[in-house]
Amino acid sequence: MPSAVRFGVNYTPSEGWFHHWLDFDLDSVRADLDSIAALGLDHIRVFPLWPYFQPNRTLIRERAVADLVRLVDAAAERGLDVNVDGLQGHLSSFDFLPAWTRTWHRRNLFTDPDVVEGQAGYLRTLAAALHGRPNFIGMTLGNEVNQFSAGPHPDPDRATAEQIDAWLTRMLAACEEGAPGRLHLHAEYDATWYQDDQPFTPAQAARHGGVTAVHSWVFNGTAQRHGRTSVPAEHHAAYLVELSKAWADDPHRPVWLQEVGAPAPLVPAEHAAAFTEATVTHALDCPDLWGITWWCSHDVSRELADFPALEYGLGLLTNDRKPKDTAGVLARAASARHTYAPAPRTTALVVPADPAVRSACAPGGPVFDAFFRLTADGARPTTVLDTRADDQDHLAARGVTEVVTPDQALPAPQGRQGGTRS
Template sequence: MDHIRVQLLWPVFQPDPSVISPTALEHLRELLDLADHPDVSLDVSVCVLDGWLSGFSFLPAWLTGRNMITDPDVVRAQLLLLDALAEHVGDHRRFLGFDLGNELSVPNPDVPAEQGDQWASLLLAHCERIAPGRFHVNGVDNQPWFEARTFTPAATATYGNASVLHAYPYWTGAIKRYGPEGTGVLHLGEYMAELAEAFSPVRGRPKWLQEFGASPVERPADSIPQWATTFARNTLSSAGLWGCTWWGSHDIDRRFSGFVEYEYDLGLLTVDNDVKPTGARLRDLIEELRRTPVQPVTRHVALVLPDSRELGLEVADHFFALVDQGVRPALVTADKADDLAYLSDRGITRLTYVR
């Protein structure tokens, strides 16, 4: 591994709209110092407004009754937190950049996507001002891509330095729809990466498979290492993949009894830091890919997306059907289907439509 993504508990870092914890800031700096140790050498993406993770909402008490995206006073508090973080760790050579927050569609399901887009644009532009040249993103789950929930696909593929993908067969419903070894499970990350490419105004914009993982709840534990390898390879077949990040580093200690069963065994390491079989397999895959990287697939056939906000598994069915026929398709938005220069630039020679 060459990077990690760390989750800040928002109430700990900002217990009051106008107060940033100096202790929490110092702990973060210490973590980056540890990541800079010669035996470690990990870049660190700092995910800030958490927010939502591992099945819980860790939101500040002062946010009660207010919306984190649409309330101007809350947004001012968020900018204050980002400023403090940038001042404290923005110059650290292991600081990769800011992630606005983890899967913010989940705690903000009713925010109109246009307002969510404006918020993301504002905060990501602020991140660039206070920490220029770093790698700033919005850590969305699949809902903005599949349903335009809270954020639109177009904005998610435009703002920040990369398009973020959280591609879980379990949480998207793919494993229930296609079965553990189905094409729609093995190629889900590839489909989402091609969605991001279709909506990007810039060809080859970086795409980050920021979360993928599997639990024994959804498939036999001994099948996870091979699934992880196949899934990563398939996703990397899409051009412009910046990186892949497994969720998460460690299993959750079972002395913590409040998590849903799915969350406990997602780690590459046990709670005692022993490397699990999936961790060992991914370690070997990383070494292999550094010697011989996956070459992106040339995609001459493109599936034209319907002019709809619903781009989930019902649309993905058509993508996976083409894969089953031996075709690795691209995706094209409906407004680009008649743009011959655009299609030519992407190497697309044939279009097929969702019927």
């Protein structure tokens, strides 16, 4: 039966970018939200900048929280639901961390007891302030906070997977304390799925919180290796959705494609609409998709300095709120959301459960290559852990009827006979 899929956008204010919290202008926000609502989208994801809201460990600025509530209320007036990211954290190549965690006050973001309690208090405060708003979806702990926990960050806050597990449990509990029953989750960039030494693991992503969130960016080596019109590039978002399902305990756990965009120059502006349409079409062929939230709403103003070049043009709308061709693509998809009823994916590709070898799933790895070979052959694959590949009850619950290893899905090296599918 058809089911609803959410279509939304990550809200980047057209005036002042996320620095708009310093000079909050509700009229400007309303104009931005009008331009988003005109596309027929149903939700936005918003980003309070953590140091602006909690400049001292024991000071959460009431005026900043009130401005966030005003934004959420303005969204409600336009029929938009709101997800709020708490710990910002990292956005568009910039780190935003409060001074009480850095330099002379350097303390680990994930393991220091005082920092952890300060974070929990902040998340609980934001959630509680919004709990009574019917259009408040829930909290995301922060934007890609895993980038602080390992390289290539220049100054990582190292932690073990067990310490991260405890941190996620505490932060999600704080959100639930503030807003019981809402959809609270965490979201990381794709190193969680691809980088062997990341302490944020695939199992955590697929088992903590109300949904699994994936962020898909083809500048991770996919477009560089294969090109923007390739099967891997156009199906990368769908791949992450299906890869995440291998680790989920719930056979029908929802997956939120929470960030995806068309980054120049790998996807030139004149080809962004075609890339957007292909990405959305293939993502909608994934069962149990919660929603698609595009990055981002409005272009970054050219008056702002030092952003990576690609950040200035990622918006569905220009900086003066004019829709681009990509906006039309997402608007059409949103208007047809009632047709979402993908068939089960019956072929499962085996992936290693051991997070120490998750690079097998990264661009150039055998799982990655095998998945897209199967996709090119029309197999519509999903994934299954090697520890579950023989679990008939698990496979049946997911609708899987065929299990394939990477060796079986890829051409055999010259001089070696390939195996047959099991």
